[in-house]
Amino acid sequence: MRPVDPAVRQARAWLSRAVEPGSVSMWRFVEHSGPVAAMAALRTGVAPREVQALVGERAGEDLSADDLRRAERCGARLVVPEDDEWPAVALHCLTLRAVAGDGPTERTQALVPPLALWVRGDRPLADLVDRSVALVGSRASTAYGEHVAAEFGHGLGERGWTTLSGGAFGIDAAAHRGALAAGAPTVAVLACGVDRAYPSAHSALFARVLDDGLLVSEWPPGCAPLKHRFLVRNRLIAALTRGTVVVEAAARSGALATGNRARELGRQVMAVPGPVTSAMSVGCHELLRERDHERAAVLVTTAAEVVQAVGRLGDDLAAPAERPTTPQDSLSDVARRVLDACPVRSGVPPERLAAVAGCAVVDVLRVLPALELHELVEWTGTGWRLAPAPRPGR
Amino acid sequence: MRPVDPAVRQARAWLSRAVEPGSVSMWRFVEHSGPVAAMAALRTGVAPREVQALVGERAGEDLSADDLRRAERCGARLVVPEDDEWPAVALHCLTLRAVAGDGPTERTQALVPPLALWVRGDRPLADLVDRSVALVGSRASTAYGEHVAAEFGHGLGERGWTTLSGGAFGIDAAAHRGALAAGAPTVAVLACGVDRAYPSAHSALFARVLDDGLLVSEWPPGCAPLKHRFLVRNRLIAALTRGTVVVEAAARSGALATGNRARELGRQVMAVPGPVTSAMSVGCHELLRERDHERAAVLVTTAAEVVQAVGRLGDDLAAPAERPTTPQDSLSDVARRVLDACPVRSGVPPERLAAVAGCAVVDVLRVLPALELHELVEWTGTGWRLAPAPRPGR
Numbered sequence: 001m002r003p004v005d006p007a008v009r010q011a012r013a014w015l016s017r018a019v020e021p022g023s024v025s026m027w028r029f030v031e032h033s034g035p036v037a038a039m040a041a042l043r044t045g046v047a048p049r050e051v052q053a054l055v056g057e058r059a060g061e062d063l064s065a066d067d068l069r070r071a072e073r074c075g076a077r078l079v080v081p082e083d084d085e086w087p088a089v090a091l092h093c094l095t096l097r098a099v100a101g102d103g104p105t106e107r108t109q110a111l112v113p114p115l116a117l118w119v120r121g122d123r124p125l126a127d128l129v130d131r132s133v134a135l136v137g138s139r140a141s142t143a144y145g146e147h148v149a150a151e152f153g154h155g156l157g158e159r160g161w162t163t164l165s166g167g168a169f170g171i172d173a174a175a176h177r178g179a180l181a182a183g184a185p186t187v188a189v190l191a192c193g194v195d196r197a198y199p200s201a202h203s204a205l206f207a208r209v210l211d212d213g214l215l216v217s218e219w220p221p222g223c224a225p226l227k228h229r230f231l232v233r234n235r236l237i238a239a240l241t242r243g244t245v246v247v248e249a250a251a252r253s254g255a256l257a258t259g260n261r262a263r264e265l266g267r268q269v270m271a272v273p274g275p276v277t278s279a280m281s282v283g284c285h286e287l288l289r290e291r292d293h294e295r296a297a298v299l300v301t302t303a304a305e306v307v308q309a310v311g312r313l314g315d316d317l318a319a320p321a322e323r324p325t326t327p328q329d330s331l332s333d334v335a336r337r338v339l340d341a342c343p344v345r346s347g348v349p350p351e352r353l354a355a356v357a358g359c360a361v362v363d364v365l366r367v368l369p370a371l372e373l374h375e376l377v378e379w380t381g382t383g384w385r386l387a388p389a390p391r392p393g394r
Numbered sequence: 395m396r397p398v399d400p401a402v403r404q405a406r407a408w409l410s411r412a413v414e415p416g417s418v419s420m421w422r423f424v425e426h427s428g429p430v431a432a433m434a435a436l437r438t439g440v441a442p443r444e445v446q447a448l449v450g451e452r453a454g455e456d457l458s459a460d461d462l463r464r465a466e467r468c469g470a471r472l473v474v475p476e477d478d479e480w481p482a483v484a485l486h487c488l489t490l491r492a493v494a495g496d497g498p499t500e501r502t503q504a505l506v507p508p509l510a511l512w513v514r515g516d517r518p519l520a521d522l523v524d525r526s527v528a529l530v531g532s533r534a535s536t537a538y539g540e541h542v543a544a545e546f547g548h549g550l551g552e553r554g555w556t557t558l559s560g561g562a563f564g565i566d567a568a569a570h571r572g573a574l575a576a577g578a579p580t581v582a583v584l585a586c587g588v589d590r591a592y593p594s595a596h597s598a599l600f601a602r603v604l605d606d607g608l609l610v611s612e613w614p615p616g617c618a619p620l621k622h623r624f625l626v627r628n629r630l631i632a633a634l635t636r637g638t639v640v641v642e643a644a645a646r647s648g649a650l651a652t653g654n655r656a657r658e659l660g661r662q663v664m665a666v667p668g669p670v671t672s673a674m675s676v677g678c679h680e681l682l683r684e685r686d687h688e689r690a691a692v693l694v695t696t697a698a699e700v701v702q703a704v705g706r707l708g709d710d711l712a713a714p715a716e717r718p719t720t721p722q723d724s725l726s727d728v729a730r731r732v733l734d735a736c737p738v739r740s741g742v743p744p745e746r747l748a749a750v751a752g753c754a755v756v757d758v759l760r761v762l763p764a765l766e767l768h769e770l771v772e773w774t775g776t777g778w779r780l781a782p783a784p785r786p787g788r
Contacts, residue, residue: 273667276695301670
């Protein structure tokens with residue numbers, strides 16, 4: 001454990017309140033100057049104009065000590081890039097894009113690492129997100145979508161994977177609950193302070209998440225869940241996980257945005273199909289219909305398939321969908337035709353079977369023993385007929 | 395119209411009863427010898443042993459005159475490759491594979507053209523299948539699958555496409571009914587004689603199909619719908635159409651087999667997604683999950699998307715899923731932050747908005763006019779607040 005200079009942590013706390021996250025210029029400025037010098041420049045108004053403008057009127061405030069105290073009171077801490085538990089591996093994809101500067105420039109779309117993360121809960125952040133999958137989807141979800149989200153969260157938990165989501169109503173909540181039901185840790189990445197229960201109906205859910213999981217946010221304690229913050233937050237959900245599953249999404253929705261962020265970051269994007277009659281599956285089907293195969297989402301129907309899609313090769317293979325087999329499967333073409341030629345009631349001689357089946361009598365005599373062995377036909381004393389056992393459909 | 399030698403038609407009628415279709419050797423023998431000579435050789439037992447064995451005890455029978463009469467009585471005819479209405483273009487894919495001999499060898503899997511087709515209904519066969527799509531699926535379908543099949547059949551009919559299916563319970567029947575409801579022709583390819591209503595509950599449906607469509611079969615009138623015949627029949631459904639849509643299919647089902655035949659023939663394979671909790675969508679999801687992109691089915695959610703997938707380029711483009719747009723879409727990042735900073739009730743001055751939004755006062759003053767123009771904010775006399783209009787979710 002490297003000790004982190006308290007001045008660094010305080011500077012990053014100040015930056016996390018003064019700067020709305022998502023700005024590549026600001027991230028580069030902080031990387032280049034170091035957090036302490038960056039804060040000093042911004043507070044005295046001598047930073048380059050472009051980054052100074054991003055702070056605006058907030059330059060005059062300093063609530064960093066309050067924020068750190070307030071975090072401590074609710075069991076939270078500020079995790080900074082200088083900490084061991086900083087999820088550097090996961091966030092590397094954002095660092096690369098911010099350095100290259102080739103991503104979208106609009107702040108809510110930008111691919112840029114956070115300056116710091118407020119984390120509430122006991123587990124080290126990097127450990128918990130190492131094997132994690134994002135389950136995202138609409139707040140206005142259907143019972144179907146919630147069922148699938150809960151099943152996936154549960155199945156991921158059973159397989160040792162962390163479910164990460166946004167703590168919102170609908171799909172997010174069902175995903176967290178599914179993971180909790182499996183006794184597995186789950187992480188909620190919020191668009192407000194980690195001391196706030198938003199939505200307030202989720203205060204009990206968040207308390208359960210904290211038993212073994214984490215609440216994470218880029219915004220200091222007390223910050224409100226403003227609309228644009230959800231969009232900025234989505235890149236973190238995509239980056240912190242190995243892949244993002246869109247469980248239900250309308251044609252235009254935040255969940256789709258998270259899926260797009262994941263794709264831009266080279267993460268596995270997955271989508272759950274649903275009824276084509278459901279507006280809440282339209283977004284998922286759009287992701288799956290993408291013509292460019294490199295950009296199309298992977299269709300997933302079970303947690304095992306999710307793990308297969310994000311897991312290391314050969315590590316986590318999903319079993320193929322169950323295919324029942326019947327004795328008929330192993331029959332030759334002639335045997336199948338003879339079987340179909342057998343009447344249900346009165347037995348008929350092999351010559352008649354040959355005429356109906358369209359083959360030679362010798363062929364009929366050759367296949368009858370196998371059919372009898374499989375209890376598919378029986379000898380009545382005067383001829384052959386179908387055995388009475390029930391047979392599945394065509 | 396070329397007149398077809400009645401001896402040729404009679405020979406093909408005899409072959410259609412004597413030979414269970416699906417044999418590449420038999421098709422080659424008939425192609426090589428001509429149908430009249432092929433029949434003569436098979437009846438006298440002097441054909442090559444391999445093809446003679448395929449006729450077996452049926453060599454001694456000749457019901458061809460009866461079959462042709464029986465067909466005529468029910469308004470059917472035997473369409474032979476020598477006829478103008480023979481769907482040679484559609485079946486060319488089978489001819490190529492039978493000549494190359496590189497397809498599966500098992501008879502129920504073989505890719506081989508029919509020796510003749512019994513056709514009931516007034517429309518010329520080739521015309522009707524020229525712009526056709528196969529809608530296939532389980533007999534044990536769900537209400538959801540039947541709804542989608544009917545919608546697709548209806549939508550294809552409205553767009554001038556023929557719906558082709560197998561006339562069975564479930565998805566097939568719903569597809570035919572959907573086409574009929576649009577006043578469009580539909581074709582049922584049967585695994586029994588075209589004079590038989592199988593299943594018998596579909597006699598009224600088949601009568602309606604015959605109003606403007608066709609019943610088609612490789613088997614002569616009176617033939618029973620034996621199990622192996624459905625498997626052999628499936629290649630025709632795949633070959634006669636531009637593409638096959640699997641609407642609902644269990645993990646192991648005839649509908650999946652038809653989809654696989656279509657893929658082997660280079661036809662477009664499509665699948666309708668459904669709830670991952672539905673056993674009847676497992677087969678569809680398997681087709682969509684195929685890792686080899688060349689082999690994967692195309693996900694379709696509307697008839698327009700089906701037509702887009704099979705139609706000629708640029709001809710039939712489906713509209714993308716509807717995306718509602720809001721005034722907020724066009725806002726800049728700063729404008730969005732200012733908007734989110736506006737309180738609901740009492741108005742606040744621009745300086746306060748700048749502090750909350752994290753930008754300069756001058757930026758606030760710059761974006762407020764646009765926000766007011768969009769009726770998103772209003773001036774209370776003392777400050778700015780959100781306009782009371784309802785706003786959509788995040």
